[in-house]
Amino acid sequence: MFRPSWIEIDRAAIKHNVIEIKKRIPQALMAVVKANAYGHGAVEVAKIALENGATMLGVALLEEAIELREAGIEAPILVMEAQFPETAGVAADHDVTLSVFSADWLREARTHLSDRPLTVHVKVDTGMGRLGLRTRAELDALLEAADDRFVVEGIYTHFATADEPDSQLYYEQQERFGQLMDGLHSRFRYIHTSNSAGAIRMAGEDVPYNLVRVGIAIYGLYPSAEMASFYSFLRPAFTLKSKLMQVKRLEAGQTISYGATYTTTEDEWIGTVPVGYADGWIRKASGFEVDVNGHHCPIVGRVCMDRFMVRLPEELPVGTVVTLIGGPVAIDELATHLETINYEVVCQLTNRLPRRYV
Ligand SMILES: *Cc1c(COP(=O)(O)O)cnc(C)c1O
Numbered sequence: 001m002f003r004p005s006w007i008e009i010d011r012a013a014i015k016h017n018v019i020e021i022k023k024r025i026p027q028a029l030m031a032v033v034k035a036n037a038y039g040h041g042a043v044e045v046a047k048i049a050l051e052n053g054a055t056m057l058g059v060a061l062l063e064e065a066i067e068l069r070e071a072g073i074e075a076p077i078l079v080m081e082a083q084f085p086e087t088a089g090v091a092a093d094h095d096v097t098l099s100v101f102s103a104d105w106l107r108e109a110r111t112h113l114s115d116r117p118l119t120v121h122v123k124v125d126t127g128m129g130r131l132g133l134r135t136r137a138e139l140d141a142l143l144e145a146a147d148d149r150f151v152v153e154g155i156y157t158h159f160a161t162a163d164e165p166d167s168q169l170y171y172e173q174q175e176r177f178g179q180l181m182d183g184l185h186s187r188f189r190y191i192h193t194s195n196s197a198g199a200i201r202m203a204g205e206d207v208p209y210n211l212v213r214v215g216i217a218i219y220g221l222y223p224s225a226e227m228a229s230f231y232s233f234l235r236p237a238f239t240l241k242s243k244l245m246q247v248k249r250l251e252a253g254q255t256i257s258y259g260a261t262y263t264t265t266e267d268e269w270i271g272t273v274p275v276g277y278a279d280g281w282i283r284k285a286s287g288f289e290v291d292v293n294g295h296h297c298p299i300v301g302r303v304c305m306d307r308f309m310v311r312l313p314e315e316l317p318v319g320t321v322v323t324l325i326g327g328p329v330a331i332d333e334l335a336t337h338l339e340t341i342n343y344e345v346v347c348q349l350t351n352r353l354p355r356r357y358v
Contacts, residue, residue: 005242005275007355013237014048020233022053025203032215034060039346041355043071065096085109092118099123101133103145121154126173128160154190162198163224197223200230221342239326243319244271257301269312273322276306280349288337291323
């Protein structure tokens with residue numbers, strides 16, 4: 001590893017978060033590690049989560065599940081994104097659970113299975129309007145089509161507004177799921193409805209659900225600003241750091257970067273930092289302030305593909321550590337600056353940035 005820019009993942013923070021979540025939530029814990037564990041490293045995070053109380057893993061892609069299997073992880077893994085029926089045999093052979101929502105899918109998938117049965121969870125759409133069956137008739141047809149080549153182990157739904165404490169839709173979705181499930185609870189080993197936001201909200205309630213799917217909270221991040229008070233025990237695990245590559249003094253009237261959008265107004269110390277939009281540090285980050293040795297320093301001019309420039313308060317040595325995310329630079333402030341959410345920030349930083357575990 002040569003480049004002086006890296007993502008640091010604090011293992012102890014992830015462990016802390018998993019343990020503290022487990023203490024508060026009575027249901028079995030599925031650690032959601034899709035998208036390379038929200039940029040934190042799927043295999044590393046999966047191991048920490050499983051060692052500290054999680055019993056299942058959730059991913060989006062079959063490839064992500066196979067990566068975990070190839071790393072020697074044996075815990076149950078649920079693929080939450082839909083897969084085409086042709087993938088059923090590969091999934092069964094890797095002992096990976098798929099999400100299903102139609103009888104036709106099962107009939108087609110059957111022709112792709114070898115000897116091993118396929119474990120599935122039924123996905124129900126109660127208000128997201130994306131994947132899932134919506135009616136009891138569809139559910140009954142699916143259960144009818146599920147012969148002994150399938151193990152229908154679970155059923156689940158997903159809330160659109162669990163992170164908005166005042167949302168009525170959250171209760172409507174619960175109601176719809178309850179109606180659809182009427183009389184069927186004993187048919188499934190796992191019944192689950194909640195992501196990070198939903199899990200902590202229903203912690204004190206008497207609900208017939210026995211598994212939660214927790215992603216963002218494991219990483220120490222809040223599902224939304226409104227959920228911060230519920231989750232104040234979390235510790236963020238993610239920092240993005242780099243080092244000053246060049247430091248120079250520019251006199252007043254000099255322009256910086258493409259488009260010459262920034263002009264120095266006096267003699268200024270300018271530092272170059274080797275992280276750019278090819279790393280997922282997007283152009284919209286211009287104007288955001290990063291931390292250089294305890295100083296908040298604004299990004300001046302446009303972010304380039306591989307680097308950006310900051311205005312320094314004084315001459316600082318080449319090699320000084322720059323913190324782009326973490327410590328004094330809150331990820332939620334960056335998300336606000338970028339007009340997005342913390343989920344997108346950690347997912348968009350590419351694998352060109354090496355991950356270091358501390
Ligand atoms: C990603 C995902 C989760 C995890 O959501 P968080 O808000 O990160 O806890 C849970 N369930 C499903 C279906 C998902 O796709």
